[in-house]
Amino acid sequence: MSAVLTLLSAAEESTLALGRLLGRRLRPGQVVALYGDLGAGKTVLSRGIARGLGIQTAVTSPTFTVVQEYPCADGTFLFHLDLYRIADAAAALAFGIDEYLFAADGVTLVEWPERIPELLGHPGSRREALAIHLEHAADGARRLRLTARLADAVREDLRQAPVEGLAEISEES
Numbered sequence: 001m002s003a004v005l006t007l008l009s010a011a012e013e014s015t016l017a018l019g020r021l022l023g024r025r026l027r028p029g030q031v032v033a034l035y036g037d038l039g040a041g042k043t044v045l046s047r048g049i050a051r052g053l054g055i056q057t058a059v060t061s062p063t064f065t066v067v068q069e070y071p072c073a074d075g076t077f078l079f080h081l082d083l084y085r086i087a088d089a090a091a092a093l094a095f096g097i098d099e100y101l102f103a104a105d106g107v108t109l110v111e112w113p114e115r116i117p118e119l120l121g122h123p124g125s126r127r128e129a130l131a132i133h134l135e136h137a138a139d140g141a142r143r144l145r146l147t148a149r150l151a152d153a154v155r156e157d158l159r160q161a162p163v164e165g166l167a168e169i170s171e172e173s
């Protein structure tokens with residue numbers, strides 16, 4: 001089956017656990033665009049992904065540095081980008097974003113990909129990406145929508161080992 005997967009995460013811990021699953025599934029050369037408002041949980045999810053990649057060091061938001069690189073044990077990297085303070089595609093290119101969008105030696109996570117639709121994740125953009133959309137939901141929960149290619153892997157993982165506070169919901173809810 002290959003359809004979008006929508007999950008409701010009841011707590012930060014559940015989003016972290018989802019990230020950990022994703023981190024174990026991601027491979028160098030893949031780019032993941034994390035869409036969502038302030039506080040939606042993009043950095044929390046990124047932290048979980050880092051854990052899943054075996055990274056033990058603290059993962060904080062690279063809002064001011066734009067990018068943070070974390071070495072993995074196997075010699076590859078996690079590149080964590082936060083484009084919040086980047087105005088547009090021209091500014092991103094000037095900053096050297098191509099190095100990360102086309103990095104073969106690491107997984108690249110991009111917070112605020114909304115800043116650069118011409119470059120990332122939109123039809124006809126320079127680089128395709130796996131997409132995750134995060135939204136605030138009722139009672140402090142978060143809704144996370146995973147692109148079909150990630151959905152299958154995560155669905156399988158959750159079937160094998162359910163995560164507390166993480167439930168699949170139908171698209172309309």
Ligand SMILES: Nc1ncnc2c1ncn2[C@@H]1O[C@H](COP(=O)(O)OP(=O)(O)OP(=O)(O)O)[C@@H](O)[C@H]1O
Nearest residue numbers: 009010011012015037038039040041042043044142
């Ligand atoms: N279910 C949940 N999943 C993730 N975070 C949650 C959840 N419930 C509450 N939170 C809280 O929401 C906040 C999410 O912050 P985070 O820095 O991850 O957001 P962000 O999307 O990266 O925002 P920004 O756009 O500022 O970078 C954290 O303080 C976290 O504790």
Ligand SMILES: [Mg+2]
Nearest residue numbers: 042043061111
């Ligand atoms: Mg963030």
